[in-house]
Amino acid sequence: MATLLDKVWNLHSVRRLATGQTQLFIGLHLIHEVTTPQAFAMLRDRGLTPAFPERIFGTMDHIIPTGSLKRPTADPVAEAMIATLEKNCHEHHIPLFGLGDAHQGIVHVIGPEMGLTQPGMTIACGDSHTSTHGAFGALAFGIGTSQVRDVLASQCLAMDKPKLRRVRFEGEMGAGVTAKDLALAMIRQLGVNGGVGFAYEYAGDAIDRMTMDERMTLCNMSIEGGARMGYVNPDETTFAYLRGRAHAPSGEAWDRAVEWWRSLASDADSVADDECVVDVTRIAPLVTWGTNPGQSVAVNEPIPDPAGLPPGERDAALEALQFMGFESGQSVEGRRVDVAFIGSCTNARLSDLRAAADVVRGQRVATHVRGLVVAGSREVQRAAEREGLHTVFESAGFEWREPGCSLCLGMNDDKLSGAETCASSSNRNFRGRQGSPTGRTLLMSPAMVAAAAVAGKVVDVRRVVPRGGAVQ
Numbered sequence: 357m358a359t360l361l362d363k364v365w366n367l368h369s370v371r372r373l374a375t376g377q378t379q380l381f382i383g384l385h386l387i388h389e390v391t392t393p394q395a396f397a398m399l400r401d402r403g404l405t406p407a408f409p410e411r412i413f414g415t416m417d418h419i420i421p422t423g424s425l426k427r428p429t430a431d432p433v434a435e436a437m438i439a440t441l442e443k444n445c446h447e448h449h450i451p452l453f454g455l456g457d458a459h460q461g462i463v464h465v466i467g468p469e470m471g472l473t474q475p476g477m478t479i480a481c482g483d484s485h486t487s488t489h490g491a492f493g494a495l496a497f498g499i500g501t502s503q504v505r506d507v508l509a510s511q512c513l514a515m516d517k518p519k520l521r522r523v524r525f526e527g528e529m530g531a532g533v534t535a536k537d538l539a540l541a542m543i544r545q546l547g548v549n550g551g552v553g554f555a556y557e558y559a560g561d562a563i564d565r566m567t568m569d570e571r572m573t574l575c576n577m578s579i580e581g582g583a584r585m586g587y588v589n590p591d592e593t594t595f596a597y598l599r600g601r602a603h604a605p606s607g608e609a610w611d612r613a614v615e616w617w618r619s620l621a622s623d624a625d626s627v628a629d630d631e632c633v634v635d636v637t638r639i640a641p642l643v644t645w646g647t648n649p650g651q652s653v654a655v656n657e658p659i660p661d662p663a664g665l666p667p668g669e670r671d672a673a674l675e676a677l678q679f680m681g682f683e684s685g686q687s688v689e690g691r692r693v694d695v696a697f698i699g700s701c702t703n704a705r706l707s708d709l710r711a712a713a714d715v716v717r718g719q720r721v722a723t724h725v726r727g728l729v730v731a732g733s734r735e736v737q738r739a740a741e742r743e744g745l746h747t748v749f750e751s752a753g754f755e756w757r758e759p760g761c762s763l764c765l766g767m768n769d770d771k772l773s774g775a776e777t778c779a780s781s782s783n784r785n786f787r788g789r790q791g792s793p794t795g796r797t798l799l800m801s802p803a804m805v806a807a808a809a810v811a812g813k814v815v816d817v818r819r820v821v822p823r824g825g826a827v828q
């Protein structure tokens with residue numbers, strides 16, 4: 357009668373601290389170039405070394421260029437961070453998937469694709485979208501720099517156990533509706549702070565039918581709804597994805613692992629602290645109109661009137677409308693876009709690129725739009741190239757760039773300029789998120805971004821005829 361949260365939490369509890377918190381052992385620590393230089397420096401200052409270097413894996417993603425991989429990089433700050441991570445990993449014998457490495461990519465894309473992410477693990481990383489790994493039935497969450505230091509030093513964290521909300525997604529997804537739309541719909545329903553203090557357990561028949569890529573997209577966005585972690589109970593879909601991956605168990609160990617993983621799923625009669633239902637049949641392709649991921653609307657519906665929103669949300673909605681250049685009652689459909697970004701740890705896996713390529717095949721990006729496709733990892737990039745997807749995108753006028761976080765957070769040269777509007781498959785539409793303080797971000801699914809790139813404005817992807825048809 358226990359939930360996965362209970363089981364995995366208890367298995368990783370070292371002891372109860374005097375503060376009432378749990379000292380939680382971290383099974384897998386993923387690190388990248390931006391949130392580690394200071395953490396390693398603090399460790400060094402105290403004369404410490406990583407306690408379990410074999411449980412740490414590094415990659416480069418946040419600040420790296422997605423154009424030239426030449427070293428030194430054009431940006432000296434990026435070069436310093438890259439060189440520091442190389443030095444720290446080398447010194448402490450930590451495997452690193454560095455610039456140009458065959459396994460380099462966004463930390464939340466490479467963990468699963470190499471089989472590092474496994475059910476029943478506790479996983480921490482200095483990036484809030486670590487919740488992505490929960491798709492495998494892991495307790496995975498983002499941590500700050502001082503916690504990165506703590507995990508490096510002890511492989512443990514002092515944590516409060518969250519409460520559990522079971523979110524049931526019931527019903528079939530309609531045409532043109534994706535896991536991204538389900539995530540945005542959930543955040544709109546439960547609020548951007550609705551998950552604070554909770555872990556989200558995703559259940560229901562719609563989750564059962566989802567692919568691992570779709571589950572990762574949904575779990576990725578947990579944090580945008582305030583839940584630091586979100587997970588799906590491991591099932592046959594999970595095991596089929598992991599089988600044969602580089603770091604997954606093999607031979608007899610595989611059979612033992614599957615049996616063990618299966619036992620970690622929430623018991624059928626386990627009770628969560630809260631439970632709610634998201635009606636999937638009512639979800640249409642969504643687009644954000646505001647400056648947080650909860651401010652979204654179906655592409656074919658009017659933007660809500662702030663006066664009709666709960667009192668605590670009205671002022672923020674008014675400000676967001678003004679910043680974004682929208683008015684209530686207006687539709688997001690038809691909004692001119694300047695940049696189209698297909699990338700990020702939310703939506704830059706092979707299935708995402710395929711979905712976007714299906715929309716742009718045989719089409720051209722509108723002349724006023726700059727289109728970028730940034731694969732989530734080198735493995736995704738290579739697989740896409742084997743299928744010829746890069747040719748589809750390049751023929752349409754998209755830039756086919758090297759893997760990395762890119763325009764998700766605009767720490768490298770991939771930035772919006774001035775008040776440009778960007779149709780983006782990423783996860784955050786906060787002011788300034790894409791590198792320009794006045795840039796405007798419209799979150800949507802990769803297929804919707806592709807359709808917007810071709811039309812030069814937001815359009816309803818359901819009206820777009822795939823594979824060479826006309827974008828209306």
Ligand code: SF4
Nearest residue numbers: 485700701761764765
């Ligand atoms: S793509 Fe964006 S959200 Fe994901 S790891 Fe990179 S910066 Fe973080």
